[in-house]
Each structure stands twice: as structure tokens, then as C-alpha cells.
Amino acid sequence: MGLLLPQLPFAFDDLEPAMSEDALSFHFARHHLDHFERTAALAQRAGLGHLTLEELVCSASRAPRLRTLYRHAAEAWNHACFWESMRAGGGGAAYGAIGDCLRERFGSYERFARRFHGVAATLFGNGWLWLTWKGDRIRLLTTGAGDTPLVRGHVVLLAVDLWEHAYYLDHQNRRGAWLRTFLDELVDWDRVNRVLED
Ligand SMILES: [Fe+2]
Structure with missing residues (x-):
């Protein structure tokens, strides 16, 4: 299956005013996508281009020679979890x-x-x-x-x-x-x- 390009579950301005469009768009495009692109390149070079992101994180964590790949893949995976943790109009006491x-x-x-x-x-x-x-x-x-x-x-x-x-x-x-x-x-x-x- 390989890696799937990250998608945000909302538009860049959906979380305003809690998170500004600038903060969200810079974060996604300059940080999350950077980790994703580095992960994709390193996975290809290591012959692991067929793995999903989750599989890559787990495989690379067990191989010291893949430390850099692990770090970028972990950050790409973490960011996907982060976006899914928020929504427009969210917040308040848990229920x-x-x-x-x-x-x-x-x-x-x-x-x-x-x-x-x-x-x-x-x-x-x-x-x-x-x-x-x-x-x-x-x-x-x-x-x-x-x-x-x-x-x-x-x-x-x-x-x-x-x-x-x-x-x-x-x-x-x-x-x-x-x-x-x-x-x-x-x-x-x-x-x-x-x-x-x-
Ligand atoms: Fe981040």
C-alpha cells in the first residue's frame, strides 16, 4: 500500500480563532509535509517504500541503522494524530x-x-x-x-x-x-x- 499523502480533516481556516489560518497552514505545509517527504525519500532508499506509515514507524524503531527514518516517520505519524485530536468548535470538559x-x-x-x-x-x-x-x-x-x-x-x-x-x-x-x-x-x-x- 505504501505511504499516503497526509490530509487535514479540516480547512486551514476552520479552527479560527483558536488556531489561526497562518499557524495551521505553516504547521501543516512546512513541518508535517516536510517530515512526510523526508520519510518517503528515506523509505524508498531503504527499500521500504511498500510499507504504510504505521508499519514504517514500527519497523524503523527496531533498526538502529534506520534511526533518521524512524524520527521523521514518527513525526509524520504524530502530526496525523494531532490533527485528528482537534475540531472546529471543540473543547470544554470531557463527556x-x-x-x-x-x-x-x-x-x-x-x-x-x-x-x-x-x-x-x-x-x-x-x-x-x-x-x-x-x-x-x-x-x-x-x-x-x-x-x-x-x-x-x-x-x-x-x-x-x-x-x-x-x-x-x-x-x-x-x-x-x-x-x-x-x-x-x-x-x-x-x-x-x-x-x-x-
Ligand atoms: Fe508540529
């Missing part, structure tokens, strides 16, 4: 199955939101914040740049880009403001509930 899970795990949605900020603050430099399901429980974790929890058996519920390029145009250096905007105005709990039902 449905994910609302129940978060209350059970953290005590309340508000305590989850505080932990969300707290865990993100532990990441030094660029990387990702994740809400995942692994084993029998929900988890909040970070990964550094060029890494992904996919290769450690996590089912991704939410991906939040913590690279500075994800928020600098709209929030400058204020990562906390970006995280508040993500939770209050962008997160797609409907999609998380669909993943939990599967």
Missing part, C-alpha cells in the same frame, strides 16, 4: 466514556486539566503530550522530538504538539496558553469516545 475515565483516574475533569499542564511542563524542549490507553488504564505522558508512544503499545487518544512551531505564531513562547486553548477550544472528545468504543 461520555472519556469523561467517566478521566473522573475515575484523576478525580475530576479539573484535576485532569491541571495534570495535563503539569505533565507537559516536565518536557524539556520539543516533543509531544499524549493521552493514551495502555494495559488497563488511561495515561498522560510526553515523548521527546522524533519519538512516539505507538512503538510502546499505547493506543493514542489525544496528541498535542509541544514543538514551539505549534504555538509560536499564535501564542509566542507561552506554551501554557497553547495548552489552555487546546483544552478549552479545540480538543475533539467525540473522536476520543469513538476510539474508546473500538
Whole structure:
């Protein structure tokens, strides 16, 4: 099947004003597509052009000689998860199955939101914040740049880009403001509930 060109699940201006058209279009075209194109070229050179992106991430993670390919493929995969984590008119307290899970795990949605900020603050430099399901429980974790929890058996519920390029145009250096905007105005709990039902 090979690699499929990344597609956004919304138009560049659909998430305004929470995410500006400039921020979204630069992010997709200059960062996500760059990782995708580098992944495609490196996969071709390694004779792995027939693999899907997910297969490439998992294969390359097990081969030290494919470290650069792994990093770009992981970033391409992470970005696809990130776009799917948001929708126009999203945000607000979690509801449905994910609302129940978060209350059970953290005590309340508000305590989850505080932990969300707290865990993100532990990441030094660029990387990702994740809400995942692994084993029998929900988890909040970070990964550094060029890494992904996919290769450690996590089912991704939410991906939040913590690279500075994800928020600098709209929030400058204020990562906390970006995280508040993500939770209050962008997160797609409907999609998380669909993943939990599967
Ligand atoms: Fe990014």
C-alpha cells in the first residue's frame, strides 16, 4: 500500500480563532509535509517504500541503522494524530466514556486539566503530550522530538504538539496558553469516545 499523502480533516481556516489560518497552514505545509517527504525519500532508499506509515514507524524503531527514518516517520505519524485530536468548535470538559475515565483516574475533569499542564511542563524542549490507553488504564505522558508512544503499545487518544512551531505564531513562547486553548477550544472528545468504543 505504501505511504499516503497526509490530509487535514479540516480547512486551514476552520479552527479560527483558536488556531489561526497562518499557524495551521505553516504547521501543516512546512513541518508535517516536510517530515512526510523526508520519510518517503528515506523509505524508498531503504527499500521500504511498500510499507504504510504505521508499519514504517514500527519497523524503523527496531533498526538502529534506520534511526533518521524512524524520527521523521514518527513525526509524520504524530502530526496525523494531532490533527485528528482537534475540531472546529471543540473543547470544554470531557463527556461520555472519556469523561467517566478521566473522573475515575484523576478525580475530576479539573484535576485532569491541571495534570495535563503539569505533565507537559516536565518536557524539556520539543516533543509531544499524549493521552493514551495502555494495559488497563488511561495515561498522560510526553515523548521527546522524533519519538512516539505507538512503538510502546499505547493506543493514542489525544496528541498535542509541544514543538514551539505549534504555538509560536499564535501564542509566542507561552506554551501554557497553547495548552489552555487546546483544552478549552479545540480538543475533539467525540473522536476520543469513538476510539474508546473500538
Ligand atoms: Fe508540529
